[in-house]
Amino acid sequence: MTTVAPKSVDPEVDAIRHHYEVSNDFYRLLLGPTMMYSGGYWQEGEDLVGHLDQAQERKLDTFAALAGVQAGSDAKRVLDIGCGWGTMLNRLTTIHGAEAGVGLTLSRTQKDFITALGNDKITTLVQSWADYQVADESEKYDAAFCINALEHFVSSNLPPKERTKRYRFFFQQVANALKPGAKFVLHTMTAEALPMNRALLDDLKFLQRSEFEGCHIPHLSELSAAAEGLFAVDEIVNERESFAVACRAWLKLLAARRDEAVAMEGEEVVARFERYLDIFAYTLEDKFFNNFRVTITRR
Template identity: 30%
Template sequence: MAHAAARLVDSVEKALGAPLPVRVRAWDGSEAGPPGAPTLVVRHRRALRRMLWKPGELGLARAWVAGELDIDGDLYEALERLAGLLWERDDAPRAALARRLAAGRELLALAGPLPPPPPPREEVRGRTGLRHTLGRDRRAISHHYDVGNDFYALVLGPSMVYSCAYWDEDENTTLEDAQQAKLDLVCRKLALKPGQRLLDVGCGWGSLVLHAAREYGVRAVGVTLSREQATYARKRVAEAGLTDRIDIRVQDYRRIDDGPFDAIASVGMAEHVGAVRYRQYADILHNLLRPGGRLLNHQIARRPLPDEDAYEADPFIDAYVFPDGELAPVGRTVTTLEEAGFEVRDLESIREHYALTLRRWVANLEAEAPRAARLAGPGRARVWRLYMAASALAFERNRIGVNQVLAVRTPDSGASGFPLRTRDWR
């Protein structure tokens, strides 16, 4: 195993047919690769076994979560350089295939005995039955959100808002300021007025309903499937003296039966709905709104595919972060809302804002890394750091986007209630 790094770099470069864009430090202390580049630290041979057993993103993720891989240097630069290393799914030309097989034999010799160890325990397992049933969705939400409110407070900061903030050009703007700006933007787009009823679908830790009740005088219902979120939100509502105006429920959106509402906000929730339920989701929200009521749907979007039936969720995110989560192109979202009877009045892309938000969350996590590991476990803390850093790059590079779609349940009279200059938001 002497000079394992050089052997590893040589094998990978043979497989790639190109120079390795990062430096490598192996478990024996040896190093190889381009000087000055971020260093991929391979702490144990088990990492190679995981990657050989699951070529591509999931094998890398499992080794990362287990602490067998790490990055010495700029995490974002390393992720950008490593993005092209995932094994292609397409059939390779015969020469490339032969080269990869030869490299694979060398990597097997380095990796040691197969099969690999079991996946780290934070991986979602035991999913059975149809996707997006009430029970399976409840378990998926619990996996992501019921990991400890103290952990989320560390990452998100005082705002406790787990969605894209709304930034301005001032470099001194804080995360808290930007999240308050986003909450107020949602309220203004919904044209909230004192005495109205607001439904927040996927209310998280209660930040939006608190802002809407306190600043706009509404009565609000917030629903979530996370019991930890609900407990935290109810405590905040009680401390604000707003229990008579805010109702926090552990409830599936499919079980809400006390409409109509004057306005509905769905911020970062529709990603959990799934393609098979998205029309049902749109129909339910339409039926819960009074005629003239507004919907603000804030949702991450992926790019369209030539063959939409070929879409598959990201394997790392599906296994470790958002079980059963699905992204849709923004055009599909708009079409589905219109099919349900909504009139779409405005669409604002805020893609760059999410990249800025994620970088702040990663900075919070890195600044409190030991405490984060104590609160959520080392593996979960590593999952969140990798997920958030990779997502920041995806937004920056326009691989994914995020959009606020504002729609109205236009009454039969056709009077939408919108001003002629829509973006006055009054």
């Protein structure tokens, strides 16, 4: 069972912990051994659950290549913003030649999990992207990643103008942490401005008010305006199926071991996860949400 941790002084931090400090055992059951909580790259004919780990590793290796982090390359210092359970950093430092990886997360249980990996090339900071600063030039990174985490970074409670400023601040923070010429690879959901029916409105309210309080899925235009002048765009690809399929795979894993999951976390938590995963799966399948892979270079 998840222990009840003391509340922080920041409601945005508490909103993240509400979701991400459910026990690591529950997340292992849900996500499988790779512990990636984001879209994956399945190939034609592959099985949803049977190929979950390969699909995630294929995604990570593609991201590493896009960022130029490869054995023998000069890219040695890497940053993962919203690093989850450290899988990307572990892969970059054990397979792709990175010598130092720093991960930012707000979840203390994720930090515990990463520490237990015993990889001394990884440093995990329980710190928001908004507060993170490199100490000096020597700490700047050769590459950065943000994989399905930006959706949490800007509060839906802000008025639109303030949200725009906050996205700008996010890209400024990333730019400040990178060396000129370094790549930033981002996977993020975005929302289309489409008409909504009653059922969809109810589901979005559940996402924003109950499960991920204050989470705002941006529009692509908000992001491109925010990055302007700081980064040059290499590539933008809509990979909405990568996240939809992952949600379906996690739902199947959860269904197969539902009793165990309920014994770990209780019926209420399991039902919440089932509902939110189904909402993300169908809204991506219906093309209401996208999942963009954005590769940009620090100017």
